[in-house]
Amino acid sequence: MPHEKLIPLAEAVRRYARDGQQYASGAALPVGSDAVVFGRELLRQKRRDLHAIFHCNTQQLNLLAAAGAVTRAECGFSGLEGFGFANGLRRAVESGTLALEDYSNLAMALRLLGGALNWPFVPATVNVGSDLEYRSGFAPDASPATAKIPRVTDPFSGREIGAFSPLRPELAAIHVTLADPLGNAIMLGTEWSRFELSRAAQKVVLVADAIVDTDCMRQYPNLVRIPDVVVEAVVYCPFAAWPQGSPGMYDVDEEHMKAMNKALATEEGTAAYLRDYVHSYGDDVDGYLDLIGRDTVARLTQGPSAFLLDPFRKWIVPHDEVLALLDEHEKEAA
Amino acid sequence: MPHEKLIPLAEAVRRYARDGQQYASGAALPVGSDAVVFGRELLRQKRRDLHAIFHCNTQQLNLLAAAGAVTRAECGFSGLEGFGFANGLRRAVESGTLALEDYSNLAMALRLLGGALNWPFVPATVNVGSDLEYRSGFAPDASPATAKIPRVTDPFSGREIGAFSPLRPELAAIHVTLADPLGNAIMLGTEWSRFELSRAAQKVVLVADAIVDTDCMRQYPNLVRIPDVVVEAVVYCPFAAWPQGSPGMYDVDEEHMKAMNKALATEEGTAAYLRDYVHSYGDDVDGYLDLIGRDTVARLTQGPSAFLLDPFRKWIVPHDEVLALLDEHEKEAA
Amino acid sequence: MSLDYTRQEMMAIATGREIRDGELAIFGVGLSMLAGYFAQAHHAPKVRAMTEGGIYGASPIGGLPWGIECNRISANATSFTSALDALGCLVASGRCDVGIVGAAQVDRFGNVNTTGIWDEGGEIGPRYRPPKTRLTGAGGANDIACGARRYIVMVTHEPKRFAERVSYVTSPGHLDGGDARARHGFVGGGPSAIVTTLGILRPHPETKEFRLDAWFPFSSVDEIRAHTGWDLAVSPDAHVVPEPSAAELAALRRVDVTGALRKQA
């Protein structure tokens, strides 16, 4: 099997991530699927001044914000759902070091759709009439804000509605359950806005929990909602969303979710977390899994949604074979 | 298994189809998936004066138009692809008995999306600047047309783009590969615009080639792009798209495609077709399959895409069991 | 006072009673989800529940989900779609019958703040300063507030949470009251009830100002007025809310298997 677009995580960040970049992560859900490990690597490679576009906050944004790597962020939801407030993001916002532009969850999906379709604006029937329209974190002096969600007149009825600005992030790291080396991807669980993001972003890197043979895609083409034509690179990383969960693959690591968020509440805690969970492991996938702990990995894999993966297991390329493909790639690159 | 929303085709038409109605069919592709059998039943029950909303023309619209049941139609494509011009639709348009409003294929998808989202208008960056904008079949005296795709000013750049009117058809008959009795549906092959249509239409009737147990949906929830919450009724009809094809299920019946289109080219041919292929069979599914011919049914089922159905076969409710469920329903209704 | 149910359980049950059978309903996480699935387990078996991410046909297993996309709510779904679908095609479109949202702060017209708390006076001022306390933002609540036919606000009944005017309108209630929502063309009807830890407030049919409609058995008109940050009017029909029935409590506790609502007073 050719490795095609399959490259190591560290290389993906080196190649595609830039300081000051508009960086989007998908699915970007606080508890579920998200390319959290990509954020760890951004910090390992000291990326900074990021403009984060996260449909929702996640532990990734929480971490990036706590570490001071984000100066601007756009979000639909900035908490951690059942795990409470996102302490790292909160601290950055309250201190004024991170300007957060608020929208609703639908607004973020629509703005990505608008970017995907290359529209100049997107009709807005939500967010209008509230402070999501009138207050802008990016333009704090404009109050009421008029440029964030300006008005547009419907030519059929003559009535005014709002207009959202489309999003076209420079880079998106999209977490998927399964990817093939060509860049075709299957997501299990809600897509959230990964479909729209995969078309809106200027560059897409897939971060996949498992690599499958392309025959899997040919058997289930309707599940391949992200086709290779929109993908630059594929990163293999089991437990890429950890400590968040990935339907069919692994459950939320409740203990680490709480510990991580607690750590990010203070500068000291954040420093310790960075030392122990960001800068502590090697560049290899196995080192990352050791960090999580092999017992934890085994335990979280037994979750109630594991059956969702069953139809696809036979096409999953074994861990060692994927690593061999990556080695091959390294040799060619050298 | 409860029959839930499963009802006979004839009852679905009796219950949901009205003269003068905005009627949409999905997928509405000229050669592929479409609820063609629903159109036959519309004619059997003498529905007329329909306002047809077909993303593309199909043999269904071709037949309805040839039979004089359609007075207005909106389409992105009005041919039959490899089978040439759609003779029935063509005849109705050329004679002036059917007013056809032209859009492009993207425009139709976007207008359905706009209906699904309940937007007052949809941004148009295509169709503008051509006669799709300037000429209106529904308002032939307005030339250039100004109300079909009016202009709207982008509040971010100040430049003008077009605005499409959203579609919210009163009834949609949507062809799907697999449905469960609750109204959850799996489509194999391109969705075309069935996802958008299923949310845009005010009432949705699924027309399924096969009925599956709901366990199939629980195994593949990502494939269930039409969930039960948007569905009124489920009709079981193998070969529902015949003579068109259904990926995974059956191939195009080339011979009948050609013969049908040839017949629809004249009034006499249309009368003969209606006699032989519309009014000729009983209300039961078996009568319909006899019409197609059991040999043809068997032959068309052997096509190159049949493997796409393999993962789902074990959940397919056998033909006789579905008929028994329908009998049960009839008895309750009586 | 000793009760055989907690205040949170009463609040969840009172909220669940607002949900009618067969409705298309959207719930958030936590209390809101428990209230919704309690309704399904008790009196609304055909409620059609969905999440913001487009999870359909599911009910939680193994305890209260940590999020709307947690495996606990993903393990028995019949359909997974997307945020655009659920919040756009089904909620903002006006199709969804009822939503339940939480609030950090709510005002007399049912406007909801989940974005931030500012210091001292609580006013943001003419410049959009960072809040003293940053909250979770809008999530899907703004979309529900704009689009759902009606929605229910759940909030702990404390004076600081019941403000004359919220400092930031995250999710529009009845705005300035009366027909103010019509100015923005919202297809949704706005908040129909605020269910608190002490009782239930409902909007005056004309002015849309929220009034005390009912108090929980363990509360009173006086206690509720004392815990409300504006001069709360009392509906002429104000009454006590019936205690949870044994069947209601049993149904709620089947949903709340880990006892999240019993851990609090």
Next chain:
Amino acid sequence: MSLDYTRQEMMAIATGREIRDGELAIFGVGLSMLAGYFAQAHHAPKVRAMTEGGIYGASPIGGLPWGIECNRISANATSFTSALDALGCLVASGRCDVGIVGAAQVDRFGNVNTTGIWDEGGEIGPRYRPPKTRLTGAGGANDIACGARRYIVMVTHEPKRFAERVSYVTSPGHLDGGDARARHGFVGGGPSAIVTTLGILRPHPETKEFRLDAWFPFSSVDEIRAHTGWDLAVSPDAHVVPEPSAAELAALRRVDVTGALRKQA
């Protein structure tokens, strides 16, 4: 004249030569699809082909597909999405490198008519009368014409098909010429070539008027000018198109397994 290839085969090969390796390309049915997949089979193995319905990664099997959604193009796909995705996110957005569209009528600025033919003068007039001959409408061609970086028009070279001005602009070419497309903000670059049964026309870099760029070995400048409904200019670089190579013909015939292109003269 006896050739070992047909005029349709020459047209398909000439069109296919316009497609470069690695490009994101969208093809319609019939000749257009054969031309595209010929390119993939011959010199552009990494062309990323898709259909209007969102079929990705597929190549036709068992003969020329009857439609863009035929099982012959659905049996080896790696992804099925939707029209909104393919025509919207990938074509109208400006991402797609190249499209191929057919035409019933084309004019000196490359505007395409596939909607209808009116009687006598061919003018529709101020009222939108039904056409004498109704054609297939726009399909995805208008979207390709607006959004694709460039597109190629394939058309049979007959005087009636090469009009001074098409009676109905279904898919915009260069409209009135020059920078007329800019007025509408199209992200796509417009038609880069008209490939006919006799030769190839390309737009003048400034005026965008199509000129004869090359003739097929079995044709000539005179024959082409005689079959063109306007006074066709000839490019100073006009030349003869190289005959199909053996490899090209072999590749084309592997795609056109049922010999659709060999059945016509």
